[in-house]
Amino acid sequence: MPPGGRPTVRSRRLGAALKRHREAAGADQATAAEAILKSVSKVSRLESGLTSASALEVRTLLDCYGVQDAGERARLEGWAKTGNQRGWWLDFQETVTPDYADHITLENEATYIRSWQPVLIPGLLQTAEYAESVITSGPTFIAADMAARLVQVRQERQRRIAQGGVQFAAVIWEPAITSLASVPAIAGPQWSRLLEVGDRYNVTVQMLPASAGRAAGVAGPFVSFSFGDEPTVEAVAVENLPNTSVIEAPDDLALYVNVFDRLRSTALSSEETADRIRQLLKNA
Template identity: 90%
Template sequence: MEGWAKTGNQRGWWLDFQEAVTPDYADHIALESEATYIRSWQPVLIPGLLQTAEYAESVITSGPTFIPSATAARLVQVRQERQKRIQQGGVQFAAVIWEPAISSLASVPAIAVPQWRRLLEAGERHNVTVQMLPASASRAAGAAGPFVSFSFGDEPTAEAVAVENLPNTSVIEVPDDIALYVNVFDRLRSTALSPEETADRIRQLLTSAQHTTGETS
């Protein structure tokens, strides 16, 4: 795994952002850049690979650590660069997001509306699956904090898991531990709304926000 992270893409594009990207974040991006399958569980935030620039900026600048505006802008750029793999179809990406992470955006329509549209657009891609875990499924949502699993071959067998903690991201490579996260993700995905039901729910949020603000789609 360390070899993939060090040799992947020879010189990773993220090295151009060394002043903003921490070493553990760089490791995460290196794994992400080589993965053929990525699965993400997010109970609190929209996954970085699906964030709009405005949403990303709001998340980055509202964290527990002060980040200068110039650094925040560079981190937003990093998120946009990461998203190119999805846009180019180079990876299969599946995301399960707890409903409060999506619906709570309604309090800031200027951020919410573009972000909901981005989720709908992403879900229409052949290589992306977006599913919403209903707010009522709190027991399932509490099974694990946010994590991302990576597969690197033709088969979608997870070979590494990145677990997000407050100070950093830990990468797990022990097979038995990885299996626990795979089982959790499978349960989350089976409990979540289907991609079609998820899209319908997001469209309802969009319609409600547009009625409130007077905006038309």
């Protein structure tokens, strides 16, 4: 069973994929249950993500559904094998909420990440000083030791970008960048970080001009994730005040893909963005 008795993002993704293939094959849950020699309730729990599927169960179900695509089979069997794999963030269980753990899981497994931020610098691009200021200025009190652990988690998350293991694209509304000027001690290092990270081959940073307020107001902050060789979005994390919601319904995903494409096309190029940030540093 997924940790904590709740569906994890891994188990939900696998369950949804198995359900999709079953329905495409015109099979019911009773047929699936017979194939793996389990109960119908077991199949129902698998498809809802409430329990984990073994790689053998996944292989048997895909055989039953007539799924021949080798890449899809390998992907789903891989999910089953790593479904209970311990992530580094579990070392911070007292700090990382279940919703945050889901977000980190998506981030850790993604091959493409796209982030829209109208208010803050994306977490994957934040300096430690900036991260601490954001964490401690939230609506709830956070003790100094807890804040320090959250900053550490944020820095650990940034390792994938540093190691080149993921393609990351960020669109940031200009006020989120320029407003840092009021705190010079944080602004300079953070602007320099944007330039340094944005120069990496696997990272693109674009500034949406302040004048594009209509475009900026279309959606609040969100992050989309792709997991294969192609940048097909399979999950979106939407940031709310109390938590983060993960969206996986195809029609809803299409809306976020469209919004991000519009934001990216309206934003300055990465080169123009770097020039604007250099000007901010020069004038600081």
